[in-house]
Amino acid sequence: MAGRLYTRSHEWLAVEGKTATAGITDFAQSQLGDVVFLELPNPGRKLAAGESFGVVESVKAASDLYSPVTGRVTAVNDKLAGKPELINSDPYGDGWILKLELSGELPRDLMDEAAYKQFTESQK
Amino acid sequence: MTEPLSFEKSRPNAHAPRLPDADVAAEELDRVLPREVLRSRPPTLPRLSEPEVMRHYSKLASMNYSISEQFYPLGSCTMKYNPVANEAAAALPGFTAIHPYQDEETVQGALELMWRLEHALCAVVGVDRVTLQPAAGAHGEWTALRMIQAFHRSHGEARTEVLVPDSAHGTNPASAALSGFQVVEVASAPDGRISLADLEAKLSPRVAALMLTNPNTLGLFERDILDIAELVHNTGAKLYYDGANLNAFMGVCRPGDMGFDAVHMNLHKTFTTPHGGGGPGAGPVGVKAELVPFLPKPTVERLNGQLKLDFKRPQSIGRVRSFYGNFGMLVRAYTYILAMGGDGLTQASMDAVLSANYLRKRVEGLLDVPHEGPCMHEFVASARNLAPNGIKALDVAKGLLERDFYAPTIYFPLVVPEAIMVEPTETESKATLDAFAAAIKEIVQEAKEQPEKLHNEPHSLPVGRLDEVATARRINAYLQGQSEDPILRWKPAPNEAC
Numbered sequence: 223m224a225g226r227l228y229t230r231s232h233e234w235l236a237v238e239g240k241t242a243t244a245g246i247t248d249f250a251q252s253q254l255g256d257v258v259f260l261e262l263p264n265p266g267r268k269l270a271a272g273e274s275f276g277v278v279e280s281v282k283a284a285s286d287l288y289s290p291v292t293g294r295v296t297a298v299n300d301k302l303a304g305k306p307e308l309i310n311s312d313p314y315g316d317g318w319i320l321k322l323e324l325s326g327e328l329p330r331d332l333m334d335e336a337a338y339k340q341f342t343e344s345q346k
Numbered sequence: 347m348t349e350p351l352s353f354e355k356s357r358p359n360a361h362a363p364r365l366p367d368a369d370v371a372a373e374e375l376d377r378v379l380p381r382e383v384l385r386s387r388p389p390t391l392p393r394l395s396e397p398e399v400m401r402h403y404s405k406l407a408s409m410n411y412s413i414s415e416q417f418y419p420l421g422s423c424t425m426k427y428n429p430v431a432n433e434a435a436a437a438l439p440g441f442t443a444i445h446p447y448q449d450e451e452t453v454q455g456a457l458e459l460m461w462r463l464e465h466a467l468c469a470v471v472g473v474d475r476v477t478l479q480p481a482a483g484a485h486g487e488w489t490a491l492r493m494i495q496a497f498h499r500s501h502g503e504a505r506t507e508v509l510v511p512d513s514a515h516g517t518n519p520a521s522a523a524l525s526g527f528q529v530v531e532v533a534s535a536p537d538g539r540i541s542l543a544d545l546e547a548k549l550s551p552r553v554a555a556l557m558l559t560n561p562n563t564l565g566l567f568e569r570d571i572l573d574i575a576e577l578v579h580n581t582g583a584k585l586y587y588d589g590a591n592l593n594a595f596m597g598v599c600r601p602g603d604m605g606f607d608a609v610h611m612n613l614h615k616t617f618t619t620p621h622g623g624g625g626p627g628a629g630p631v632g633v634k635a636e637l638v639p640f641l642p643k644p645t646v647e648r649l650n651g652q653l654k655l656d657f658k659r660p661q662s663i664g665r666v667r668s669f670y671g672n673f674g675m676l677v678r679a680y681t682y683i684l685a686m687g688g689d690g691l692t693q694a695s696m697d698a699v700l701s702a703n704y705l706r707k708r709v710e711g712l713l714d715v716p717h718e719g720p721c722m723h724e725f726v727a728s729a730r731n732l733a734p735n736g737i738k739a740l741d742v743a744k745g746l747l748e749r750d751f752y753a754p755t756i757y758f759p760l761v762v763p764e765a766i767m768v769e770p771t772e773t774e775s776k777a778t779l780d781a782f783a784a785a786i787k788e789i790v791q792e793a794k795e796q797p798e799k800l801h802n803e804p805h806s807l808p809v810g811r812l813d814e815v816a817t818a819r820r821i822n823a824y825l826q827g828q829s830e831d832p833i834l835r836w837k838p839a840p841n842e843a844c
Contacts, residue, residue: 253763258818281814282740282757304828306819 226314227290227328228338234314235290235332237324244290245318246278246309249342254280257309260302262319267295269322271329276319278309290332293322348808349405356392363396409808411752417778421724421755421767422515422563424593424615425622431685432618432678441677446669450655457653460670461646463680464630470683470691471592471609472602473632477642478676479667483590486610486629487521487557492663493633493640494555494584494608495525500640500661505554505583511540513564513759515590518557527554534761538564538717542573549581559588560604561722563759563767565702567594575605584608584637589629592616593771594699594723597692607634617679628675642666697772698723701779705770708783712790713742716762724769726762737793739764741800744811745789748804751782 227235232250236243251257259279269275269289276287299318302308308317333341375384394402412418418425436442444453464476480486491508498505508522511532519529530548535541539562549556556578560568568574578585587606593616601609613628614621621627633641643662644655686694699722706715706725713727729739743753743766755767770779792800804810823829 256815258815259822279818281818283760285760303826304823306822 225335227332227334228341229288229290229332230341231286231288233288233290237328240324241296242291242293242322242324243318244320244322245313246287247338247342248313249345250285251310251313251317254278254285255282256280257306260306260309260319262298262302263295265295265297269293269295287319289320289322291322291324291328292326293324295320296323297321349402349409352392352394352399352402353390355394355398355402358393360393360395360398362394362399416750416752417770417774417782418752419754419768419770419782420752421565421726421769422590422758423621423755424590424612424723424769424771426593426615426618426771427773428618428620428678429682429685432681435681436674436677438677441674450653454653456673457646457655459680460673460676461648461653463676463683464646466680466683467611467630467632469688470596470600471587471589471611471632472600473609474635475638475641475645476630476632477645477666478628478630479642479665479671480610480629480631481667481672482614482625482627483588483610483612483629484517484521485627485666486612486631487517487586487588488524489629489642489663489666490586490608490610490631490633491521491525491527491555492666493631493637494586495527496640496661496663497584497637498554503551503582505552507550507552508554509545509548509556509583511558511562513538513562513761514557514559515563515588518559518588522557532556538562538566538761539568539570540574542570542577545574546577549577549583551581553578553581553583555584555586555608557586557588558606559591560601561591561594561724563591564717564726564762565591565594565721565724565767565769566717567722571604579605586610590615591723594695596695597688598695602632602634608632608637613675613679618682619675619678626672626675628672628679630671644670694772695723698770701770701772701774702768704776705768705779705783708779709768709786712783712786713766723771724767726759727766727768728762729764729766732790732793733764735793735797737797737800739766741793741797741803742766742786742789744803745792745800746785747807749785749788751785 227237228247232247234245234247257278257280261277263275269292271289271292273289274286275289278285278287298320301316302319311317413425413427440455444456450457460478464478467476468474477489480489506528507530508527509530509532510518510522511534513534522529532548533541533544558568560571562568575585584607585605587601587609589609589611592611596616609632611630613619613630614625619625619628639659639661640663642665643659644657645659647654647656683691702723702725703720706719706721709715709727713729714731715725715727717726729737729742739756743756746753757765758767759765789800
C-alpha cells in the first residue's frame with residue numbers, strides 16, 4: 223500500500239488496488255474540535271471527485287465532506303453514528319469514513335504527505 | 347442563583363385560579379376527534395399556584411441578558427438598541443386595534459405607513475420598489491431568489507446555480523438550496539475580499555445570481571464591487587445584496603448604485619426593531635425595475651389620493667407571508683427612520699464605523715487582527731495567538747461573560763481560525779468601548795499567566811461551563827435511535843399521575 227494522499231479540503235485517501243479508504247485529516251479534526259455529528263451517504267452512491275457527500279459537525283462549525291476521487295461507495299463506517307469522537311481520537315484508523323471502489327484515474331491535485339504538511343503550514 | 351424547572355417545583359395539589367364550570371355540556375372528545383389522535387392519559391404538566399408561576403418567570407427574566415442592560419458586541423448580526431419611541435408608536439390604538447380583514451378604506455393610515463416606509467427604504471438602498479412581506483432575513487433572501495428565478499424563467503432561461511462567497515452567512519447557501527439552486531462557492535482572496543479571478547472562473551450562463559454582503563462578514567468593504575457587478579451582469583446573472591451589514595453605510599452609499607438588482611434589509615438589525623428572542627423579524631426586499639413585476643402581491647399603490655392593495659400582478663411570485671408581513675415591526679422601523687431623519691441615519695452609520703475602528707485598534711496587539719484595516723462597522727479578531735497557552739476563542743468568550751459582557755460571535759466567519767467577531771454599533775459610548783477593551787486585555791493576560799483559571803470561567807453566573815460536546819452528542823445519539831438517554835434532566839416519577 224502506498225502512502226496516504228490528501229486533498230486541499232483536508233480529506234485523506236488510502237488506495238489499495240481498485241479500492242480506497244477515505245477520512246478527514248488530523249489537521250482537519252484539530253481545527254474542527256470535538257466532532258458531534260456526521261451525515262454520511264448510503265453505500266452504492268456514486269461520487270465524482272470533489273463532490274460533496276456528507277457533513278461533519280462540531281460544536282464550532284459544520285463542514286461539507288468532499289470525495290477525493292471518483293468512485294462508488296462500498297462501505298460507510300457505521301461506528302461513527304454512535305461514536306463520532308473516533309474522528310478526533312483516530313482520524314486515520316478507526317475514524318475512517320468511507321470505502322470506495324475507484325473508477326478512472328486519481329485526480330492530479332492530490333498531495334502526498336510532505337506536500338500536504340507544507341499546505342497545512344500555510345493554513346495556520 | 348439558579349431556578350429549578352417549573353416541573354421540579356410542581357406540587358400535587360397546587361392550582362391556579364379555578365374557572366367556573368361551563369354552563370353548556372362538554373362535548374365528548376372522542377365524538378369530535380378520531381380516537382387514534384387522543385391521548386390515553388392527560389399530559390404531565392407542572393402544578394403551581396399563580397404567584398408561584400409569576401415568581402418563576404420573573405426570576406428567569408431577571409437572569410436574562412439584553413441590550414437594554416449591557417453592551418452586546420455580536421458581530422455580523424447587528425444588535426442595535428431599540429429606541430423607546432418605536433414602542434410608543436407601535437402601541438398607538440390606530441395600529442393595534444385594526445384587523446387585516448378590514449376594508450381598505452378603513453385602514454388608510456396603516457397602508458399610508460407601508461407606502462411611506464417602502465419609499466423611505468427605496469431611498470436608503472437605491473431601488474425602485476420594496477416588498478415588506480418577508481418575515482425575517484433568510485425569508486427575504488429566499489423571496490429575492492424566487493423573484494430572480496421568475497425573471498430568468500420569463501426570459502426562457504433555466505439557470506441552475508447560485509454563487510456564494512466562502513465568507514457568506516450560512517443562510518445564503520441555505521436559501522439558494524431551498525429555492526432549488528445548486529450552490530457554488532467563490533473563494534476569498536488573501537485580503538479577505540472576494541477573489542475576482544475565482545468569481546470569473548465560476549461565472550457561466552448557468553449562474554442565476556451572485557449573493558453578496560457588502561461590507562462582507564469580515565467587516566471589509568468589497569471595493570471591487572463595480573467590477574463585480576459588471577462581471578455578473580455580463581453573463582446575464584443578477585446581483586443580490588444581503589443586507590445584514592447595511593448598518594455600515596446608510597446615507598453614505600447605496601447598494602442600488604453599486605449595481606445590486608435585489609437588496610434585502612433587516613429591519614430588526616439596521617432599523618432598530620427587536621432582534622432575537624423571536625423578534626419577530628422583518629426582512630423587506632428592494633428590487634430594480636426589471637424585477638418589479640415579480641414582487642410578491644399585494645403591493646400598496648396610491649391612486650387618486652387613496653391607498654389600495656394591488657392583487658392584479660400576473661407575474662408576481664405570489665404571497666410570501668400571510669397578510670402584509672410583521673406589521674408592528676414596520677411601524678417601529680418607520681418611527682426610527684422619521685426620528686433619525688436622513689442626516690441621522692448617515693451619522694448612525696458613520697458612528698458605527700468609527701466605534702468599530704476604535705475598538706479594533708484597542709484590541710490589536712492583544713488578539714490577532716488578521717486583515718488590514720480600516721474596517722467598516724465590524725471587525726474580526728482571532729484568538730490563535732493564545733493557542734500556545736491552550737486558550738481558544740471559546741475561552742475568551744466565556745471570560746467576557748464572567749466580566750459582565752455579552753460574548754461576541756465566535757468561530758464565524760469560517761475563513762478565520764478561532765474567529766472573534768465584534769460589532770459595537772453606533773450607540774455605545776467611548777467609556778463602554780474602553781471597558782470592553784479593558785476586559786479583553788485582562789482576559790489575554792489571564793490566558794498567559796493563569797490559563798487554568800480562564801478555563802473555569804464563568805463562575806459567578808447562574809451556570810458555569812456547559813458541556814456542549816456531550817450535550818450535542820447525546821442529543822444526536824438519541825435522535826438517531828442510538829440511545830434511550832433522556833434529553834430532559836427532569837422525568838416524571840412513574841406514579842405521578844395528574
